[in-house]
Amino acid sequence: MSETYLNKIINEDALKALPTLAENSIDLVLTDPPYFLDKMDNRWDEKKVASTKYHHVIKSLPAGMRFDREQGKNFYDWYYKISKEILRVLKPGGFFFSFSSPRLYHRMVSAMDDAGFLIRDGFIWLYTQNQPKAMSLNHFIDRLNENEKSRDNLKKQLHGWKTPQIKSCFEPIVMAQKEAEGTFLENFRKYNVGLLNTHVKIGKEMYPSNVISTDSINEVVDKCFLISKPDKKEKGDFNFHRTVKPLSLCEYIIRLTTYSNEAIVLDPFAGSGTTLVAAKNLGRKFVGIDINKEYIEIGRRRIKSFEADYSINNGVPEKKQLKFLLS
């Protein structure tokens, strides 16, 4: 890996930046790509999404309501190209973890599979709080060309029945792997990747699993799946990115899959830099890419505000006290 990219965030379209990275150089890719939802294409723009003009474009339906069949296909085509590049830059046996949405998971995994990855597993990030998106039909009933009594009857009949958006309480994360060279052992001795670190614990000192929660739910769930809750300070007051991931979740995946502090973690859709901050906290190296300059500035500021949280001892991270340089 060229030193020019190490521990930096590149301001570029991922499809342009990825081909400039050296092949077989990255230990782990951990990312949360844009999903093409709500007319957000792969060049989504925070201001465009928030503007009233933009809401008008989606024909008066609130964000998330409009079902566009092309979204999945477009996403597949684009993520196939991204995955091909990621396959090239990862070391043999290296892991590629990608956050998804339940609605587009199938397209994401197919794109990664078709690009050449081995789909090893699916993780679930479980939570309890989310805004329900389903809508009452009253607004549409009011527009029917029928008399008031018939409209009122229809409203009574459909009381409580809403459009088909279930309250979403999990996020799927696919775990894919680049094919190893030879056996897992041979591959690990050569590249230091491809195995999972079972010293990493989840819940109350439990063996690591593919269900992760950052919310306290109840005793049993917490015992098995809870990792530390996001700290209020960890986002940074200056961070206005809309989809910031919990640091502890990124740390869990990085600790599970990377062996030493020589490991390089890549996030090609770095946003406000959570993956990169987590890598830095754990003493790993990182490379970030994001198309949006403002998010990159937030990422850089967050990276500066954290000091290394762990020291690495034979691939076993030892926790130190978290230190914030900025309040």
Ligand SMILES: C[S@@+](CC[C@H](N)C(=O)[O-])C[C@H]1O[C@@H](n2cnc3c(N)ncnc32)[C@H](O)[C@@H]1O
């Ligand atoms: C879901 S967000 C990532 C959020 C991040 N995990 C965090 O915790 O802040 C996706 C990011 O992808 C970026 N993006 C969108 N299209 C891109 C492209 N073609 N190349 C690189 N970055 C892109 C957006 O600017 C956005 O910050």
